[in-house]
Amino acid sequence: AQRVTQPEKLLSVFKGAPVELKCNYSYSGSPELFWYVQYSRQRLQLLLRHISRESIKGFTADLNKGETSFHLKKPFAQEEDSAMYYCALIRRGAQKLVFGQGTRLTINP
Amino acid sequence: DTGVSQDPRHKITKRGQNVTFRCDPISEHNRLYWYRQTLGQGPEFLTYFQNEAQLEKSRLLSDRFSAERPKGSFSTLEIQRTEQGDSAMYLCASSLAQGGTEAFFGQGTRLTVV
Numbered sequence: 001a002q003r004v005t006q007p008e009k010l011l012s013v014f015k016g017a018p019v020e021l022k023c024n025y026s027y028s029g030s031p032e033l034f035w036y037v038q039y040s041r042q043r044l045q046l047l048l049r050h051i052s053r054e055s056i057k058g059f060t061a062d063l064n065k066g067e068t069s070f071h072l073k074k075p076f077a078q079e080e081d082s083a084m085y086y087c088a089l090i091r092r093g094a095q096k097l098v099f100g101q102g103t104r105l106t107i108n109p
Numbered sequence: 110d111t112g113v114s115q116d117p118r119h120k121i122t123k124r125g126q127n128v129t130f131r132c133d134p135i136s137e138h139n140r141l142y143w144y145r146q147t148l149g150q151g152p153e154f155l156t157y158f159q160n161e162a163q164l165e166k167s168r169l170l171s172d173r174f175s176a177e178r179p180k181g182s183f184s185t186l187e188i189q190r191t192e193q194g195d196s197a198m199y200l201c202a203s204s205l206a207q208g209g210t211e212a213f214f215g216q217g218t219r220l221t222v223v
Binding site for chain 2 (some may be wrong): 004009042043044045046049086088095096097098099100101102
């Protein structure tokens with residue numbers, strides 16, 4: 001079965017510091033990986049997906065198949081980045097998202 | 110708001126009662142998903158529809174749970190004989206079958222069983 005692990009439930013960094021939210025997955029095939037974000041009192045929304053290889057709001061994530069990881073990074077954190085972040089995967093040919101437990105990111109001023 | 114909408118936003122019910130939630134997807138989306146999220150966990154898949162056909166159900170969806178999407182538009186999720194363990198946030202999402210798999214989520218229905 002597929003599984004997504006986010007080892008940090010809470011992460012706190014200062015504004016302007018680099019941020020890395022860790023995500024590891026277990027799946028023998030080639031999954032599609034996503035990061036979803038939920039800002040306070042807002043709905044869950046897609047932040048980025050590995051196949052698009054783009055930077056959204058300064059965030060990037062690289063799929064490392066050797067380490068089965070998809071860590072989310074941002075070089076300089078901003079206060080508006082404070083939110084709940086979920087890593088998720090879809091296995092090839094499937095439709096359902098498998099989510100990690102989430103990491104609550106707090107950016108301190 | 111033209112996104113996915115869910116009704117009600119909050120529901121408190123007594124154990125043993127039946128509850129029904131509604132989800133209205135983004136109008137052109139033919140896929141509709143239900144997820145459940147308990148405190149401190151990520152969303153867990155329950156079931157999904159493509160148009161009116163229910164194509165996959167999780168083992169989490171016990172026989173007390175039933176979901177329908179009769180006309181391929183809105184969907185309902187019914188829980189019969191609610192238990193305290195059913196207390197959770199129930200999330201609905203929708204997507205297009207073509208053009209990738211980005212799912213758009215509703216704001217959820219928070220169920221509390223007392």
